[in-house]
Amino acid sequence: MVAEGTRRSGTGPELDRIADEMQQEYIGRTTASERAYDRAKRSMPGGDTRTVAFHAPYPLTIVKGEGYELTDLDGNTYIDLLNNYTSLIHGHAFGPITEAVTAQLQLGTNFAAALEVQAGLAERLTGRVTSVDKVRFTNSGTEATMMAIRGARAFTGRELIVKMEGGYHGTFDDFEVSVHPSVDSGPDGFPVPTIDTPGVPQNRLQTVTVIPFNDVAAAERVFADHGGEIAAVTLEPVMGSAGMVPAEPEFLQALRDLTRQHGALLMFDEVMSFRLGYGGMQGAYEIYPDITSFAKIMSGGFPGGAFGGTDEVMSIFDPFSKQPLWQSGTFNGNAVTMVAGAAALDHFGADEVARINRLGDQLRSRIRLLLEMYGFEAVVTGYGSFGAIHFTAGPVRNYRDAARSNQKLKKVLHLALLQEGLFVAPRLMFCISTPMSESTLDEIDARFERALKRLDDVR
Numbered sequence: 001m002v003a004e005g006t007r008r009s010g011t012g013p014e015l016d017r018i019a020d021e022m023q024q025e026y027i028g029r030t031t032a033s034e035r036a037y038d039r040a041k042r043s044m045p046g047g048d049t050r051t052v053a054f055h056a057p058y059p060l061t062i063v064k065g066e067g068y069e070l071t072d073l074d075g076n077t078y079i080d081l082l083n084n085y086t087s088l089i090h091g092h093a094f095g096p097i098t099e100a101v102t103a104q105l106q107l108g109t110n111f112a113a114a115l116e117v118q119a120g121l122a123e124r125l126t127g128r129v130t131s132v133d134k135v136r137f138t139n140s141g142t143e144a145t146m147m148a149i150r151g152a153r154a155f156t157g158r159e160l161i162v163k164m165e166g167g168y169h170g171t172f173d174d175f176e177v178s179v180h181p182s183v184d185s186g187p188d189g190f191p192v193p194t195i196d197t198p199g200v201p202q203n204r205l206q207t208v209t210v211i212p213f214n215d216v217a218a219a220e221r222v223f224a225d226h227g228g229e230i231a232a233v234t235l236e237p238v239m240g241s242a243g244m245v246p247a248e249p250e251f252l253q254a255l256r257d258l259t260r261q262h263g264a265l266l267m268f269d270e271v272m273s274f275r276l277g278y279g280g281m282q283g284a285y286e287i288y289p290d291i292t293s294f295a296k297i298m299s300g301g302f303p304g305g306a307f308g309g310t311d312e313v314m315s316i317f318d319p320f321s322k323q324p325l326w327q328s329g330t331f332n333g334n335a336v337t338m339v340a341g342a343a344a345l346d347h348f349g350a351d352e353v354a355r356i357n358r359l360g361d362q363l364r365s366r367i368r369l370l371l372e373m374y375g376f377e378a379v380v381t382g383y384g385s386f387g388a389i390h391f392t393a394g395p396v397r398n399y400r401d402a403a404r405s406n407q408k409l410k411k412v413l414h415l416a417l418l419q420e421g422l423f424v425a426p427r428l429m430f431c432i433s434t435p436m437s438e439s440t441l442d443e444i445d446a447r448f449e450r451a452l453k454r455l456d457d458v459r
C-alpha cells in the first residue's frame with residue numbers, strides 16, 4: 001500500500017519495469033496461445049482480424065465459453081466481463097439460444113423470401129422501444145448505423161451529420177471522423193474534426209462534423225452555424241468508445257430540442273446501450289430519437305443489426321413509396337440470427353434488465369472502493385450493467401477526459417487482471433451478463449484485489 005494521502009498515478013519511472021514483468025508473466029502462462037498466435041500471423045496481418053480485440057504481446061486464443069466462464073488454449077479460465085464487447089447478454093452457450101438456433105438449422109438458414117421469424121424479432125423491438133414503429137435488419141451494427149444515416153440524409157434532403165468527438169459507430173468512411181483524434185485537435189470545447197484512419201477520403205470532413213459529448217454550448221453553436229444543413233445528430237446515450245460515459249440528461253434534451261427546431265433528426269446509436277433499459281437507454285432517459293440503430297444483444301450472439309424509427313422516417317424504405325431507399329443484403333434478417341435474437345430478448349425482460357443493472361452498480365462501487373483503498377488515482381464510469389476504469393483525477397465527461405487518462409497503466413492492469421482470471425477489454429471496459437449473481441461479484445472483487453496487489457510498486 002502507498003502512504004496515506006499519496007496517490008498512485010502511474011507516472012513514475014518504475015511503470016515500464018512493471019509492464020515488462022506483467023508481460024513476461026502473461027507469456028509464461030499462455031504458451032499455447034502464443035504458438036497459436038505465431039501460426040495466425042502467417043496468414044493474417046498481425047495475426048489478427050479484429051483490431052479492437054488485439055493487445056500486446058498477443059491476444060489469448062479462447063477455445064470455450066460457458067455461462068460467464070472462458071477457457072483459453074492453455075486451459076486457463078477467466079470470468080468473462082467483456083461478453084464479446086457487451087453483445088452476449090446471457091453469456092456463452094445459453095441454452096434457449098442454442099436450442100432455438102439448432103431447431104432453425106434443421107429448417108434452413110435463409111431464403112430470399114419473407115420469413116415469419118423476421119416479423120417476430122421486429123415485433124419484439126417495436127414492442128420494447130417507444131420511438132421505433134418500424135425496423136429493418138442488417139448484418140452488423142456498422143451496417144445498421146450506415147443505413148440509418150443514409151435514411152436521415154434521404155429524409156431531410158441534407159448531408160451534414162454531427163457526431164461526438166471520439167464517437168465510434170462502426171467501421172465505415174462517413175464515421176471515421178474524429179474517432180481516435182489527438183486531444184490537441186483544436187481547443188477543448190472547439191474540436192477540429194480530423195480523419196484518423198488512413199484510406200478514408202478527406203472529403204468526409206465536408207459532410208461530417210464533431211462536437212464534444214456533454215457540451216450544450218457546442219451543440220447550440222453547431223446549430224447556430226449550420227442549422228439548415230444538418231441532417232442528423234448521432235450519438236450513443238452512454239458513450240462506449242470514450243469509456244462508458246453516460247450522457248447528461250440536459251445534453252440529450254438540448255439535442256432533442258435543437259434537432260426539432262432546425263428540422264434535423266436525432267439519431268441514437270443503441271448498438272451497445274440497448275441492454276441498459278427494457279426499451280433501451282432512450283427509455284431510461286425518456287428522451288426519444290427519430291431513428292435508432294441496434295446490434296449486439298438484439299441478435300443473440302450472431303451477426304446482425306437493425307435500425308428503426310418513426311413510421312414517417314422509416315416509410316422512405318417502403319418499396320411502395322415514391323422513391324424507395326434501396327436496402328439490400330444477402331444475409332439481412334437471416335433466420336438463424338432472428339431466432340437467436342428473439343430467444344435473447346425473451347429471456348431479458350424488465351426484471352432481468354433491472355437485476356443486472358443493479359449488479360453493475362454494485363460492481364462499479366466495489367471496484368471504485370478497491371482502487372481507492374489501494375491508493376490509485378482513478379475514476380470508474382458507467383451506467384447499469386456497464387463500467388470502465390480511467391486512471392485520472394477526473395472528472396470524465398467526454399472523449400478528451402478519457403483519452404488524457406494514463407493509458408500505459410491501463411495496459412498494465414489489463415494484463416494483471418488476465419493473470420487473475422478476469423477478462424475485460426484492454427481499455428478496461430467491463431459489463432455484466434445474466435448468468436452472474438452477487439456471488440460472482442464476490443469472486444470478481446477478490447480477483448480484482450489480487451490484481452491490484454500485483455501493482456504494489458506503481459507510484
Ligand SMILES: Cc1ncc(COP(=O)(O)O)c(C=O)c1O
Nearest residue numbers: 140141142168169170271272295
Ligand atoms: C456504439 C457502436 N455502434 C456501432 C458498432 C458497430 O457494430 P458492429 O461491430 O456490429 O458492426 C459498435 C461496435 O462495437 C458500437 O459499439
